[in-house]
Amino acid sequence: QQKVQQSPESLSVPEGGMASLNCTSSDRNFQYFWWYRQHSGEGPKALMSIFSDGDKKEGRFTAHLNKASLHVSLHIRDSQPSDSALYFCAAYYGSSGNKLIFGIGTLLSVKP
Amino acid sequence: EAAVTQSPRNKVAVTGGKVTLSCNQTNNHNNMYWYRQDTGHGLRLIHYSYGAGSTEKGDIPDGYKASRPSQENFSLILELATPSQTSVYFCASGTGGDTQYFGPGTRLLVL
Numbered sequence: 090q091q092k093v094q095q096s097p098e099s100l101s102v103p104e105g106g107m108a109s110l111n112c113t114s115s116d117r118n119f120q121y122f123w124w125y126r127q128h129s130g131e132g133p134k135a136l137m138s139i140f141s142d143g144d145k146k147e148g149r150f151t152a153h154l155n156k157a158s159l160h161v162s163l164h165i166r167d168s169q170p171s172d173s174a175l176y177f178c179a180a181y182y183g184s185s186g187n188k189l190i191f192g193i194g195t196l197l198s199v200k201p
Numbered sequence: 202e203a204a205v206t207q208s209p210r211n212k213v214a215v216t217g218g219k220v221t222l223s224c225n226q227t228n229n230h231n232n233m234y235w236y237r238q239d240t241g242h243g244l245r246l247i248h249y250s251y252g253a254g255s256t257e258k259g260d261i262p263d264g265y266k267a268s269r270p271s272q273e274n275f276s277l278i279l280e281l282a283t284p285s286q287t288s289v290y291f292c293a294s295g296t297g298g299d300t301q302y303f304g305p306g307t308r309l310l311v312l
Binding site for chain 1: 205232236241242243244249251259260291293295301302304305306
């Protein structure tokens with residue numbers, strides 16, 4: 090069964106700092122990686138997806154994919170207290186039907 | 202913004218009782234999903250659907266049934282609730298590998 094592993098489980102950065110989150114797929118037959126963010130008491134919300142090797146930048150968020158190592162990362166520059174949330178990585182494997190496989194999440198805390 | 206609503210938002214049930222969680226989406230998405238979220242496990246897929254009348258087993262379907270009577274509505278049914286089913290349940294809608302839109306969640310406590 091495909092799995093997605095995330096690290097670290099929790100992360101604390103100062104306001105204005107850089108946060109780096111990591112994710113690895115157990116199966117190289119993924120088509121996309123997604124990053125979702127969940128604020129306390131809410132449902133997860135999609136941040137961005139990536140399917141090509143290299144970087145994809147959206148504002149302060151940059152995703153980096155290395156297909157050879159089955160690894161994707163999310164970097165948040167100039168972190169803000171409002172970025173404090175649970176971040177999920179999810180992989181879409183077309184062979185598993187129309188569903189995403191989620192990691193367990195990284196809890197990010199941005200300290201003012 | 203795509204809209205997914207869930208009801209009830211909070212539910213207390215007794216062991217052995219029947220629980221029905223409801224989800225409604227106005228996105229006209231074919232696919233709908235039910236997940237549960239537990240600390241240390243992330244989001245785990247229980248059941249999903251490709252459209253009205255279809256239901257598929259996810260990764261942890263045991264103890265749960267699903268019903269998709271229409272494009273808009275997707276229900277999760279616990280016929281005989283157990284304390285191990287205490288969790289937060291999320292419904293989502295989407296189209297294949299594209300963005301999934303999640304509802305606000307239902308917090309279920311089984312005593």
